[in-house]
Structures are given as structure tokens and as C-alpha cells.
Amino acid sequence: MELITGIDKIEDRHAPSVVSIGNYDGVHRGHQFVIKTLIAHSQRLQAPATVITFEPLAKEFFAPGSVERITTIEERAQRLFELGVERVLCIPFDTDFAAYSPEGFVNDVLLDGLGVRHVCVGDDFRFGKARAGDFDLLQRIGRDAGFEVSAHETFELAGCRVSSGRIRTALIAGDFELAERLLGRPYTIQGKVQVGQQLGRTLAFPTANIVLPEMVLPVDGVYAVSTRVQGAEVAGVANVGRRPTVDGKENRLEVHLFDFDADIYGQNIEVRFVAKLREEVRFDSVDQLKAQIQRDARAARKIFAEMR
Numbered sequence: 001m002e003l004i005t006g007i008d009k010i011e012d013r014h015a016p017s018v019v020s021i022g023n024y025d026g027v028h029r030g031h032q033f034v035i036k037t038l039i040a041h042s043q044r045l046q047a048p049a050t051v052i053t054f055e056p057l058a059k060e061f062f063a064p065g066s067v068e069r070i071t072t073i074e075e076r077a078q079r080l081f082e083l084g085v086e087r088v089l090c091i092p093f094d095t096d097f098a099a100y101s102p103e104g105f106v107n108d109v110l111l112d113g114l115g116v117r118h119v120c121v122g123d124d125f126r127f128g129k130a131r132a133g134d135f136d137l138l139q140r141i142g143r144d145a146g147f148e149v150s151a152h153e154t155f156e157l158a159g160c161r162v163s164s165g166r167i168r169t170a171l172i173a174g175d176f177e178l179a180e181r182l183l184g185r186p187y188t189i190q191g192k193v194q195v196g197q198q199l200g201r202t203l204a205f206p207t208a209n210i211v212l213p214e215m216v217l218p219v220d221g222v223y224a225v226s227t228r229v230q231g232a233e234v235a236g237v238a239n240v241g242r243r244p245t246v247d248g249k250e251n252r253l254e255v256h257l258f259d260f261d262a263d264i265y266g267q268n269i270e271v272r273f274v275a276k277l278r279e280e281v282r283f284d285s286v287d288q289l290k291a292q293i294q295r296d297a298r299a300a301r302k303i304f305a306e307m308r
Contacts, residue, residue, distance in 0.1 A: 001081040003073075004089045007097075007109055014087065015115025016047040020152075021125070023164065024053050026070035027079035029184040030155035030162040034120065035083045037152055041118045048086040050114060054093040060215075061093045068168045068218035070183075075190070089114070102133025106141050116147045123151035157181060171218035174276030189219075189253055190270045205293050207254040208264055210271075212240070214251070221279045224300035227255055228270040234260050237293075237300040238271060241280035256293075258301065275303050 004010060020038045024031050035049075042049035055073045059066055071079070077088040091097060091109075100108075105128055110116040119138060127133040135151060142149040155162050162182050170179040171187060179187045191210035208227070217240065225238040236257040243252065255271055277299050283289040 001085075002087045003077045004087060006090070006092055007113065010089070010109075010113040014048075014050075014089075014113065016045075016117050017050040017087070017114040018042040018045055018047045018118045018120070019050050019052060019110065019114060019116050020120045021052045021127070022121070023057050024051060024076050024080065025057065025067075025164045026167050026183055027076055027083070028070075028162055028164065028167055028182055029157065032083060032184060033155040034152045035080065035085060037150075038120050039084050041120060041148075041150075042086075045117045047115075047117050049084065050087040050089060051080050051085050052089045052091065052109070054097075055090050056093055056215075058093055058098075061098065065216050067216065068172065069215045070164060070167060070171070070187070070218065072213055072215070099129055102128030102137055103141070104128075105133070106138070106145070110147070111145055118148040118150065120150050120152055122154075125151075168218045171273075174223075176273050176275065186272045187219075188270050188272045189217075190268060191253065192266060192268050193264050195265060205256045205290075205297070206261075207239075207256050208269060210253040210255075210269070212251040212253055217251075219273060219276075222277045222296050223273050224275045224277060224303045225255060226272045226274055226304075227257060228272070229257070229260075229264055229267070230262065234258065235300070235304045236260075237277070237296050238273075239280060243280075256297065258297070274307075275300075 004014065018038060018041045020034055038049050053073070053076060057067055073090050077090070080088055110119065119142065121135065121138065123135050125135050125138070135149070139149045160166070167179050167182045170182065176187060189210070189212070191212070193208045194211055195209070219240050221240060223238050223240070225236050227234050227236055234257045236255050238253060238255040240253050241251065253271060255269070277296050283292065
């Protein structure tokens with residue numbers, strides 16, 4: 001398993017390959033269906049299964065802040081490796097890459113770089129400068145250059161297409177059950193617990209703090225959560241945001257774990273979102289904030305009690 005971080009990092013040993021190209025944000029059930037097909041081609045052609053993806057996503061590059069991201073590149077790669085992908089090539093989407101012609105991308109990346117034997121993409125796939133390349137062009141180049149091109153089918157659930165956009169909409173709306181069905185797993189955020197301002201302790205609500213990546217997330221506000229920590233699932237209440245009452249600057253996930261007092265600084269935790277309680281708001285005083293946190297904790301405890 002290998003994460004290749006740029007076209008200039010491709011080495012001779014990365015050829016030959018069988019390739020799928022896409023954003024793969026969320027690595028949802030539709031993506032999982034594609035990966036099964038990719039691995040079947042990989043086994044047939046005896047070439048490593050490779051996914052090409054981008055950071056930032058193309059839409060983020062052209063319109064910063066326009067996409068609520070489900071996963072970081074590290075999480076995407078981890079999920080893809082778990083599905084059996086051997087290599088992930090993450091191409092930085094910048095001005096230079098945006099200027100690549102479709103033919104230049106195929107020649108430099110697919111042929112000269114990865115020695116591609118098969119490419120698996122959607123039938124609406126577009127690539128290259130101004131999205132000039134499409135599935136038909138890729139097929140024509142493949143016939144001339146000697147590699148196969150196939151289109152994967154749309155994956156549907158209950159008659160509706162599974163897509164990253166649909167998952168983002170569900171998460172923004174706080175519909176975590178739908179998001180889980182589409183993802184094939186619960187929506188979670190992972191990270192290492194860092195030392196914060198210790199404000200939670202003064203409010204009698206100590207928190208485990210994760211500094212979030214600088215990208216727009218589909219969750220923002222206060223939630224009932226279940227956290228995987230030290231091998232156990234611990235219920236709690238969490239805030240995602242910049243903590244306006246205390247003039248916070250960083251985007252953080254702060255989790256208060258119910259009936260838990262172990263020292264977990266420096267440890268990795270995974271936070272599963274169960275229900276949205278409210279939006280993040282600015283309070284006039286810390287006392288008002290403390291009173292609201294108490295109400296949030298009671299509301300979260302009630303949710304978990306009703307789930308038993």
C-alpha cells in the first residue's frame with residue numbers, strides 16, 4: 001500500500017497498473033462498487049490496482065470553500081487501501097495541473113508514468129484543461145496506445161444514485177442514518193487529542209480536542225456523539241466550530257465524554273456523529289455557555305438512553 005503524492009513522485013516501479021480516476025470523497029458505496037471492478041481487472045491483467053485522485057478537489061480549486069469535504073486525503077487513501085487498492089496517486093490540483101491538455105495527461109501520467117493497461121471511469125468522466133477530454137476521447141486514445149477503457153455503472157440505493165453530493169446534503173441536514181446507508185459505514189472524524197485552552201475543565205465539562213483540517217466540513221454545531229477511545233465506545237456531546245464565545249480561531253472538534261476521566265492526550269480517537277442538537281452560537285458570557293452545555297449534555301444523554 002502506497003500513497004504517491006504527485007506526478008513527480010511516480011517511479012518506474014509504479015508501472016504497469018490498472019487505474020481508476022476520481023475524487024473518491026467519502027469512499028462511499030458507489031466508490032466501493034467501482035473498486036471491486038477495478039480489482040477484478042487488476043487480477044485479470046496482473047497489474048496493481050491504482051486510484052488517481054486530487055487534492056484539493058477540482059471544484060475546490062476553482063471555487064475555494066464551495067465543497068463540504070467528507071474525508072481528508074489521508075482518510076480517502078486509508079479507506080481505499082482497506083478495499084484492496086495497492087496504490088493511490090494524489091495529484092495536487094493547482095494552476096499547472098489545471099492547464100494540462102487531455103492528451104498530455106494521458107501521455108505523462110497514464111502511459112509514461114503508470115504504464116496503464118486498463119482505465120475504469122464513469123461514462124460522464126471529463127478531464128484535461130477546460131474539461132475538454134471525455135470518455136470517448138479516452139477510449140480512442142486507448143485503442144491507439146494499447147490500453148483498455150471501461151465505464152462503471154451508476155450505483156443506486158432505493159432507486160437513487162449514491163453520490164458524495166447526496167451524502168454531504170444528508171450530513172448537513174443531520175441525517176446520519178441516511179449518510180451511513182450511503183457510505184456503508186457511520187460518518188466519523190478521526191484525530192489526535194491535543195491540549196486545548198483547558199476552558200472545559202473550568203466549566204466542569206472537560207473536552208478532548210482535535211484541531212480540524214483547514215477545509216469546509218459538512219458538520220458544524222453541537223452533536224450527540226459516540227467516541228471510540230482506548231478500545232471502548234463512550235457516549236458524549238461534541239462541538240464542531242471555532243468557539244465564538246471565547247474568540248476561538250481554529251476550527252476544532254471538542255468532545256465531552258460522559259463518565260470518563262482518563263488522560264488521553266496524544267491518543268487517536270474516532271468520533272461518530274449520532275444526532276445534531278443545535279447550531280454553534282455566540283453567548284454573551286461564559287456562564288451562559290456553561291448553562292447551555294449542561295442542557296446539551298442532558299439532551300445527548302436522553303438520546304443515548306432512548307437508544308438502549
